[in-house]
Amino acid sequence: MPDITRPAISDVITAGRGAVVTGAASGIGLATAKRLASRGMDVCLTDIDEPGLDRAHEDVRAAAQGGRVMSAACDVADMAAVTALKDRVLDTFEDVALVMNNAVARHSGGCLDEYDNWRRTLDVGLLGVINGCQAFAPTMIQAGKPGMIVNVGSKQGITNPPGHPVYNLSKAAVKSYTESLAHELRSTGANNVTAHLLIPGWTTTGKNAHRPG
Numbered sequence: 132m133p134d135i136t137r138p139a140i141s142d143v144i145t146a147g148r149g150a151v152v153t154g155a156a157s158g159i160g161l162a163t164a165k166r167l168a169s170r171g172m173d174v175c176l177t178d179i180d181e182p183g184l185d186r187a188h189e190d191v192r193a194a195a196q197g198g199r200v201m202s203a204a205c206d207v208a209d210m211a212a213v214t215a216l217k218d219r220v221l222d223t224f225e226d227v228a229l230v231m232n233n234a235v236a237r238h239s240g241g242c243l244d245e246y247d248n249w250r251r252t253l254d255v256g257l258l259g260v261i262n263g264c265q266a267f268a269p270t271m272i273q274a275g276k277p278g279m280i281v282n283v284g285s286k287q288g289i290t291n292p293p294g295h296p297v298y299n300l301s302k303a304a305v306k307s308y309t310e311s312l313a314h315e316l317r318s319t320g321a322n323n324v325t326a327h328l329l330i331p332g333w334t335t336t337g338k339n340a341h342r343p344g
Contacts, residue, residue: 136321138277140218146171146197148276151216151226154209154234156183159283159331161190163231166194173224176202177216178234199224202304207234207259208251210266217266227271231329232263233283235301248292256301257308264312264326271324272316278324281307286330 144150150167154160155176168174168191176191178184181204188202201223203330220227220237236255260282271278287295288302306328314327 137325138279140279142277143170143228143279144170145228146174147173147176148228149220149226150229150231151175151177151220151263151267152231152233153177153259154283155191155202155207156180156187160231160233161187163233164191164192166281167229168192168198168200171196171198172200172228173226174201175216175220175224176200177205177207177289178202179204179206189324206255207232207262208324210258213259213262213266217270221270223317226274226276227267228276228278229281230267230271231281231283232261234259235267235298236297237281239295240297244297252297253301253304256298257304260305261308264308268312269322272321275323280312280324280326282326283327283329283331284309288334289330 144167150172152160152164152174155164156178164174164176164187174191176187178182184202185205188200192200203216203219205212207213234255236252238252240248264280268280282305284305285302287299288306290301291299309326309328316324316326
């Protein structure tokens with residue numbers, strides 16, 4: 132039977148260890164990056180919004196307590212770009228303890244809306260999460276140190292309210308994927324890394340202020 136001992140949060144969110152946050156230019160991603168930096172972690176911010184990322188970088192640097200801060204523009208929908216980001220982070224920090232897959236593309240059209248709107252939302256909101264997990268998790272497991280992957284979901288992926296079907300679908304799929312990943316990590320004995328689904332409440336985030344998280 133595999134060892135069921137799980138890593139403690141205090142072994143992951145601790146000074147000197149590395150963290151990667153996607154969608155970090157604003158909102159939940161930026162707030163998380165600032166909090167992790169204030170704990171002394173080395174933090175990498177990534178986002179497709181380069182001007183916003185530059186501003187966020189300075190905010191996180193101001194909050195940092197001894198840890199290093201780096202930022203890198205990246206489209207999480209592009210697996211090659213995410214893999215290159217992983218290599219750059221490991222070259223800089225040598226260690227990744229926490230990956231937060233937070234990037235999202237929201238679209239409020241209906242079920243028969245333009246294909247491109249559906250494709251972009253799913254590419255970022257679902258495949259961006261999968262890309263982040265596939266790029267970072269094997270290295271984190273192999274390192275043998277305590278680590279956590281946090282995928283940001285939404286209550287809309289559970290309650291499926293009308294009006295936002297593509298967003299609801301992407302978040303429902305993130306929930307399913309994260310539950311499956313958590314089970315695989317437990318059942319294969321990769322117990323140094325755990326997977327978690329974050330369901331935010333009502334959140335004010337960037338251009339989508341006053342939208343549900």
